[in-house]
Amino acid sequence: MPHRSKSRSAILAFSAFMAPAVAIGGMAAPAVAADYPSKPVTLVIPYRAGGSMETMGRVFTKALGKELGTRVVLKTRPGAGGAVGALEVSKQKPDGYTLLFAASVSLLWHPMTRDIGFGLDSFTYIAKVTDSQMALIARQDAPFNTLKELIAHAKKKRLNYADQGPMPRAFVNFIGSKEGVSWTSIPTKGGGEMVPFLLGGKVDFAWSGGIHNRFPKKMKVLLSFNSGRLIASPDIPSMQELYGVSMPSPVVIVGPKGMDPALVAKIEAAIKTAAADKAFEDLVTKKLKFPAAFVGHKALTAQIQQVIAGMKRVVAATKK
Amino acid sequence: MIEQLIAGFGNALTVTNLLFIAAGITLGIVIGVIPGLGSVTALAVLIPITFYMSPLAAIAFLVGVNKGGTSGGAIPAILLNSPGTPEAAATALDGHPMAKRGEAQRALKFALFSSVTGDTISDVLLIVLVVPFAAIALQFGPLEYTAVLLFAFALLSGISGDSPIKGLIAIAVGVFLSTVGLDPVDGSQRMVFNEVELFDGFPLFSLAVGSLAMASVLGQLFELWRAKGEKRLSVEEYSRIETRLPAREFFGHWKTIGRSALIGSGVGMLPGLGVTLAAFLSYGAARRASKEPQSFGRGNPQGIIATEAANSAVVGANLVPAIALGIPGNIAAALLIGAFIIHGIVPGPFMLTNHGELIYALFASMLMANGVHLVIGRIGIPLWARIAQTPRAIILPPVLVMCIVGVYLPNQSIFGVGVMLAFACLGLAFQRLGFPIVCMVIGFLLGGMLENSLRQSLRLHQSDLTAFLGSPIALVFLALTLFVLLRALRRA
Amino acid sequence: MTDRTSEPHSGADPAPESPAPTADTSAGPGPRQELAAGAVLAGLSLFALFWLIPNHTGEATSDHEVAPGFFPQVAAGALLVLSLLLVGHRLIRFRKLRSIRPATGGFAVLTEIAILAAGTLVVAWALGAAGYLVVAPAMMAAGLLAGGERRWWAIGLVIAGMTAATWFGADLLFGVQLP
Numbered sequence: 001m002p003h004r005s006k007s008r009s010a011i012l013a014f015s016a017f018m019a020p021a022v023a024i025g026g027m028a029a030p031a032v033a034a035d036y037p038s039k040p041v042t043l044v045i046p047y048r049a050g051g052s053m054e055t056m057g058r059v060f061t062k063a064l065g066k067e068l069g070t071r072v073v074l075k076t077r078p079g080a081g082g083a084v085g086a087l088e089v090s091k092q093k094p095d096g097y098t099l100l101f102a103a104s105v106s107l108l109w110h111p112m113t114r115d116i117g118f119g120l121d122s123f124t125y126i127a128k129v130t131d132s133q134m135a136l137i138a139r140q141d142a143p144f145n146t147l148k149e150l151i152a153h154a155k156k157k158r159l160n161y162a163d164q165g166p167m168p169r170a171f172v173n174f175i176g177s178k179e180g181v182s183w184t185s186i187p188t189k190g191g192g193e194m195v196p197f198l199l200g201g202k203v204d205f206a207w208s209g210g211i212h213n214r215f216p217k218k219m220k221v222l223l224s225f226n227s228g229r230l231i232a233s234p235d236i237p238s239m240q241e242l243y244g245v246s247m248p249s250p251v252v253i254v255g256p257k258g259m260d261p262a263l264v265a266k267i268e269a270a271i272k273t274a275a276a277d278k279a280f281e282d283l284v285t286k287k288l289k290f291p292a293a294f295v296g297h298k299a300l301t302a303q304i305q306q307v308i309a310g311m312k313r314v315v316a317a318t319k320k
Numbered sequence: 321m322i323e324q325l326i327a328g329f330g331n332a333l334t335v336t337n338l339l340f341i342a343a344g345i346t347l348g349i350v351i352g353v354i355p356g357l358g359s360v361t362a363l364a365v366l367i368p369i370t371f372y373m374s375p376l377a378a379i380a381f382l383v384g385v386n387k388g389g390t391s392g393g394a395i396p397a398i399l400l401n402s403p404g405t406p407e408a409a410a411t412a413l414d415g416h417p418m419a420k421r422g423e424a425q426r427a428l429k430f431a432l433f434s435s436v437t438g439d440t441i442s443d444v445l446l447i448v449l450v451v452p453f454a455a456i457a458l459q460f461g462p463l464e465y466t467a468v469l470l471f472a473f474a475l476l477s478g479i480s481g482d483s484p485i486k487g488l489i490a491i492a493v494g495v496f497l498s499t500v501g502l503d504p505v506d507g508s509q510r511m512v513f514n515e516v517e518l519f520d521g522f523p524l525f526s527l528a529v530g531s532l533a534m535a536s537v538l539g540q541l542f543e544l545w546r547a548k549g550e551k552r553l554s555v556e557e558y559s560r561i562e563t564r565l566p567a568r569e570f571f572g573h574w575k576t577i578g579r580s581a582l583i584g585s586g587v588g589m590l591p592g593l594g595v596t597l598a599a600f601l602s603y604g605a606a607r608r609a610s611k612e613p614q615s616f617g618r619g620n621p622q623g624i625i626a627t628e629a630a631n632s633a634v635v636g637a638n639l640v641p642a643i644a645l646g647i648p649g650n651i652a653a654a655l656l657i658g659a660f661i662i663h664g665i666v667p668g669p670f671m672l673t674n675h676g677e678l679i680y681a682l683f684a685s686m687l688m689a690n691g692v693h694l695v696i697g698r699i700g701i702p703l704w705a706r707i708a709q710t711p712r713a714i715i716l717p718p719v720l721v722m723c724i725v726g727v728y729l730p731n732q733s734i735f736g737v738g739v740m741l742a743f744a745c746l747g748l749a750f751q752r753l754g755f756p757i758v759c760m761v762i763g764f765l766l767g768g769m770l771e772n773s774l775r776q777s778l779r780l781h782q783s784d785l786t787a788f789l790g791s792p793i794a795l796v797f798l799a800l801t802l803f804v805l806l807r808a809l810r811r812a
Numbered sequence: 813m814t815d816r817t818s819e820p821h822s823g824a825d826p827a828p829e830s831p832a833p834t835a836d837t838s839a840g841p842g843p844r845q846e847l848a849a850g851a852v853l854a855g856l857s858l859f860a861l862f863w864l865i866p867n868h869t870g871e872a873t874s875d876h877e878v879a880p881g882f883f884p885q886v887a888a889g890a891l892l893v894l895s896l897l898l899v900g901h902r903l904i905r906f907r908k909l910r911s912i913r914p915a916t917g918g919f920a921v922l923t924e925i926a927i928l929a930a931g932t933l934v935v936a937w938a939l940g941a942a943g944y945l946v947v948a949p950a951m952m953a954a955g956l957l958a959g960g961e962r963r964w965w966a967i968g969l970v971i972a973g974m975t976a977a978t979w980f981g982a983d984l985l986f987g988v989q990l991p
């Protein structure tokens with residue numbers, strides 16, 4: 001028994017090391033795609049259990065397993081806002097047996113701002129299943145109803161807002177720099193800390209990753225950070241419309257870079273059907289109030305490139 | 321409300337539901353016994369099983385898991401002095417000395433009874449006060465949290481045992497360790513050396529299991545080794561000396577029970593403070609209120625009562641922010657919220673109006689679960705006590721392996737296991753040199769929270785510390801802090 | 813079960829304190845070890861204050877803000893002061909303390925920690941290289957032998973049972989493959 005597991009991990013280590021070489025070669029790839037999947041697929045979710053992403057991933061795992069006709073093993077690998085899991089997947093063999101279910105934010109922000117061990121091009125974007133609903137929000141009784149009024153207000157008095165990390169802060173400050181106002185960011189750890197601070201009046205407005213959908217009567221949306229408008233507030237403009245940049249909202253399934261196109265097509269098709277699975281769609285659209293927005297490999301890759309270009313502008317503008 | 325609750329009992333009191341609660345509690349206790357695994361992991365693991373249940377059965381089951389998982393941690397803490405969570409470390413402080421002098425069963429009973437009582441009190445408070453509680457929780461901003469945490473530090477310095485200076489050193493080490501990781505404000509690296517796994521700092525579970533449970537087990541193994549098997553160190557011959565715990569004796573400690581349950585409920589209703597803080601605040605308060613504080617840490621049952629009543633009281637109260645505001649009070653509550661969502665219930669201010677029937681059935685299930693918990697826990701005690709009768713040489717090595725498994729399971733990180741092993745070394749060194757390792761763990765936990773709140777406050781108020789004067793809640797806690805510190809100084 | 817509990821010698825020691833298996837109160841360290849510990853801690857905090865923190869933390873980004881290094885500095889500073897206090901106190905009262913609490917076991921602590929550190933490195937390396945199914949039995953065997961257990965059947969039973977239980981338990985209940 002010891003010998004077997006020893007040799008197995010040796011192979012794993014070897015294959016992780018050899019991944020780029022295999023990708024360039026790609027000779028045996030069609031055969032790989034034909035009999036895929038011949039063993040269980042691991043779907044890594046780089047977030048702590050219990051959040052809406054993890055909930056979504058859990059239900060999706062079931063649907064995908066049904067579709068692929070194999071066991072899909074869910075592996076949670078939280079840390080560093082998703083970067084730990086992403087790094088791990090980026091080092092695997094691009095054979096389709098290790099996939100990552102993540103918000104694209106986790107794959108883009110870290111490599112743009114620091115040396116983290118994986119780059120912007122480390123992944124094959126296979127498909128998008130939904131969009132996070134990122135918004136600028138305020139309390140329902142706040143003295144401003146639109147972004148314009150908020151900016152006018154901020155010129156009279158210095159306002160505080162709750163961010164949930166460096167990237168939202170950069171985007172909110174980007175708006176500030178475009179409009180010639182400055183505001184103070186209060187770092188909060190996730191929506192669970194932001195909501196009481198906002199409702200309790202400790203901050204004036206806030207960035208929200210989607211939790212505001214649970215409080216339609218207590219919070220109002222001022223701006224969508226997505227490239228399009230939010231499904232719950234179709235009258236509110238998006239950041240792309242106003243400033244030509246947007247935050248990466250797609251919730252994506254990716255593999256390590258260098259996956260064989262036939263394999264990508266096969267997994268993409270399975271994801272497409274799985275994303276339309278009743279239990280998954282019910283959870284996403286009815287319970288989490290996210291849109292059902294499947295986008296395939298080609299369109300998604302182009303969309304991500306566009307988002308990256310916008311993010312680079314924001315990073316450049318807010319860097320001091 | 322009473323009618324709604326009665327209707328709730330009508331819905332919840334079915335055989336299936338009771339079975340699910342019982343199964344949940346049993347599984348929760350069994351998982352909670354493994355060092356490093358508590359209610360959080362138990363919930364995360366068992367939520368997928370509930371996909372196929374009706375919403376009420378699912379939630380009743382998970383409530384049972386949460387209760388069982390929280391109280392299960394006391395068992396290894398008392399029997400083997402190998403607490404898997406920081407809050408169980410507070411139980412071990414007095415529980416293990418009791419077990420050593422032959423009162424293992426009594427200690428377990430104290431733990432179970434206080435757990436159930438604390439939980440019941442907190443559940444009743446939850447049901448009666450869910451709406452006003454939520455309003456109070458909203459008053460807590462960065463300033464108020466800072467004040468509460470300062471108060472917690474002041475109380476903590478009081479429980480550090482015989483040598484205050486060593487306790488303070490341990491706290492300082494813990495606080496220093498808590499600063500490793502990405503900076504909470506600007507995300508720059510702090511002593512991270514570009515190691516991605518360290519971005520979030522040292523994983524709490526690795527640190528706690530390594531320095532508390534594993535170090536203690538290793539220490540005991542070294543003792544055995546040094547004794548060379550000639551003098552077998554075992555507690556078996558003492559474990560049956562005194563097993564009885566009459567209800568009258570237990571409820572004789574009603575003051576401690578009540579105080580601890582209130583502390584636990586108060587901490588539980590504030591998002592983010594958590595079980596550990598409740599346990600130690602309550603332990604500190606009990607020690608402070610006692611006429612003979614020296615007896616704490618030497619097997620005073622009040623130590624067990626204070627800890628267990630408080631940490632179980634958090635479980636019920638934690639649902640206050642979840643139900644009233646839709647925000648989780650801690651990770652366990654976040655998992656429960658996730659489960660609610662899967663079953664079509666959106667937590668938040670409208671949960672009571674939209675799903676009133678289900679919520680009251682949930683309340684009823686929680687109260688029923690306390691009864692079931694008592695029965696199942698009571699059946700388990702003689703079984704667990706058998707562990708204390710097995711020779712240590714047999715029982716300890718498997719615990720070592722369980723520590724590894726327990727730390728590996730939730731995040732599947734070998735790095736996490738490595739950190740645990742490193743802290744096992746540090747923990748043993750601390751233990752041998754007489755530094756209270758528990759203080760280090762709590763310092764680690766509270767240090768991060770205090771830094772976060774303080775730096776939020778500084779930014780929010782432009783470094784103007786007079787802002788504290790504008791917050792009555794913060795002022796009350798600052799005054800309490802001052803009071804505790806002055807009293808400690810006067811005694812010293 | 814019952815035959816194990818009646819080991820020879822196990823019931824012969826009536827004083828629960830003397831062989832206390834934990835070091836919480838009874839087997840306290842002598843002042844000499846405390847002095848050494850204080851000195852080491854003071855050294856470490858100096859190292860943190862003057863090398864680690866300045867070189868490995870960022871700078872403050874705005875006004876109304878303490879630098880990221882501030883909290884580590886406060887903690888390390890407190891540690892320095894406290895450990896120097898410990899050293900000073902134990903030096904002043906060295907003789908008196910030594911008469912009440914003679915050192916138990918000298919510097920056996922160091923041996924223990926050294927063994928443990930070596931073991932830690934081996935285990936951490938082996939978990940990645942050889943996997944759980946090698947490490948767990950080896951660890952348990954070492955632990956059982958160190959604990960004085962010499963019955964081969966008992967050792968085998970515990971090792972096989974625990975390894976199998978954790979391995980399959982993790983897979984079935986948690987869906988996790990141990991490394």
